Amino acid sequence: MAKPHACYPLCGSGLNRESYHEMKKALCGSVLAAWTLLIGGAALSADQFGSAEEARAMLDRAVTALKTNKVAALKAFNDEKNKSFRDRDLYIFCFSLPDGKFTAYQSELMLGTDVRDLMLDKDPIGQRAYDAVAKAAEGDIISIDFSFPKPGSKQPATKQSLQTRIGDQACGVSFFK
Numbered sequence: 001m002a003k004p005h006a007c008y009p010l011c012g013s014g015l016n017r018e019s020y021h022e023m024k025k026a027l028c029g030s031v032l033a034a035w036t037l038l039i040g041g042a043a044l045s046a047d048q049f050g051s052a053e054e055a056r057a058m059l060d061r062a063v064t065a066l067k068t069n070k071v072a073a074l075k076a077f078n079d080e081k082n083k084s085f086r087d088r089d090l091y092i093f094c095f096s097l098p099d100g101k102f103t104a105y106q107s108e109l110m111l112g113t114d115v116r117d118l119m120l121d122k123d124p125i126g127q128r129a130y131d132a133v134a135k136a137a138e139g140d141i142i143s144i145d146f147s148f149p150k151p152g153s154k155q156p157a158t159k160q161s162l163q164t165r166i167g168d169q170a171c172g173v174s175f176f177k
Contacts, residue, residue, distance in 0.1 A: 047088075048088055048089065048151070049088060049089050049150070049175065049176050050087055050088050050089055050090035050175050051175065052160070052175055052177070054087065054090060054175070055090055055162055055173045055174070055175040056141075056162060058084075058085060058087065058090055058092060058173050059092070059141070059162050059164065059171070059172065059173050061084055061085070062077065062085060062092045062094075062171050062173070063139075063164060063166055063171070065077075065085075066094075066166045066167070066169060066171065067166060070167065070169065074094065074103050074104050074169075077091075077092040077093075077094060077104035077171075078104050078105070078108065078111070086106070089151070089175070089176065090173055090174075090175060091105075091106040091173065092104055092171055092172070092173055093105045093106070093171065093172055093173070093174075094169045094170065094171040094172075095114075095115040095130070095169070095170050096168055096169060096170075097133075097134055097165065097168050097169070097170055098134070099114070100114045100115045100116045100126075100130050101113065101114055101115075102114075102115060103169065104171070114126070115129060115130050116130045120146060120147065120148060121147075123146060123147070125144070125146050128144055128146075129144055129161060129163060129170075129172070130170070132144055132163065133163045133164070133165050133170040133172070134165070134170070136163075136164070136165055137165075138164075138165045138166065138167070139164060139165070139166070140164060140165070141162055141163070141164050142162075142163050142164070143160055143161065143162050143163075144160070144161045144163070145158055145159070145160050145161075145177070146158075146159055146160075146161070147159070150176060157176055157177075158176070158177040159174050159175065159176050159177065160174065160175060160177050161173070161174040162174075162175075
């Protein structure tokens, strides 16, 4: 038997270089097929997406939490395990006024990013969101429509964002219409 190559650790188990590559291709193909079924099946599920009513109820809970204890509320909004503020495709996002920096978002990588810098294609969605909520009276619920592909699709779908201002925070939740 030929000496196994260092890059092919399984070769020592009786696999030659060609067998290793065939096994790797088969494994990658199986993983890709499973991933496609998982994502495709999930995309077909109507329960995957939250409704307008669920989004509004989540925003109402967020407002109550912010009025009770801002620090604890923002921590809860950023907790990926907190199902009160993260449910399927629904999640609370917040940014501070007047600087526009995210204080709560689905991905912690966005924290500290200025909402006004967000663009979807040529749509300055971040600036539109900031302007709308900054001009609204505290407690008013405003809505903004924008196009965004649903998970598992490249086709744009209409999404609506409900937002409100609570003290120095602007918070909202978006859902597919």
